């Protein structure tokens with residue numbers, strides 16, 4: 291059994307999608323970021339960086355283990371299930387390449403774009419333009435890759451699961467802000483449609499259920 295600590299944000303949804311895709315049994319614990327529950331000592335004991343997602347895998351080989359950082363969790367679950375990450379060879383390298391591209395690029399950059407456009411106490415035009423432009427550049431990179439392959443690394447993988455929850459959130463907004471960079475982004479649009487139709491993705495994107 292897996293205890294899963296999450297909230298209604300893209301980094302959490304990467305993991306709920308993967309858990310659903312693998313059919314792994316899990317219990318969801320909603321960590322309300324608006325109420326600053328990520329700073330509670332019992333959560334910090336599992337996730338010292340005070341961010342969701344985190345898991346405790348009670349049936350890991352060698353005994354129970356707690357893991358924070360969404361990329362590390364995706365790798366753990368892929369290795370545990372034997373799914374969505376080839377065991378070796380160039381196919382594995384390609385999945386890891388695009389997974390780390392998401393972890394170091396799309397996630398932090400789109401996160402800052404969202405922060406400076408909707409949450410910052412003052413409007414900072416340079417920061418807004420910097421993060422929206424870099425998000426647009428990254429989406430164009432994704433679009434070019436998806437013009438060559440059906441999914442990011444060939445077959446559907448943890449790289450797609452890591453990237454989809456971010457791109458679905460910002461694609462229309464960034465495309466309309468930077469049409470000169472992204473154009474129609476038709477390959478990303480096709481990829482969004484294909485992934486969004488997967489039953490596990492529909493379920494995973496609705497985790498955690500919170501009263502509105």
Ligand SMILES: N[C@@H](CCC(=O)N[C@@H](CS)C(=O)NCC(=O)O)C(=O)O
Pocket residue numbers: 299300301302323328340341342343358359360361397
């Ligand atoms: N690199 C981390 C980022 C996690 C992250 O930024 N989580 C956000 C929600 S999407 C969070 O918990 N923020 C709470 C805070 O910063 O206090 C990962 O991929 O797991």
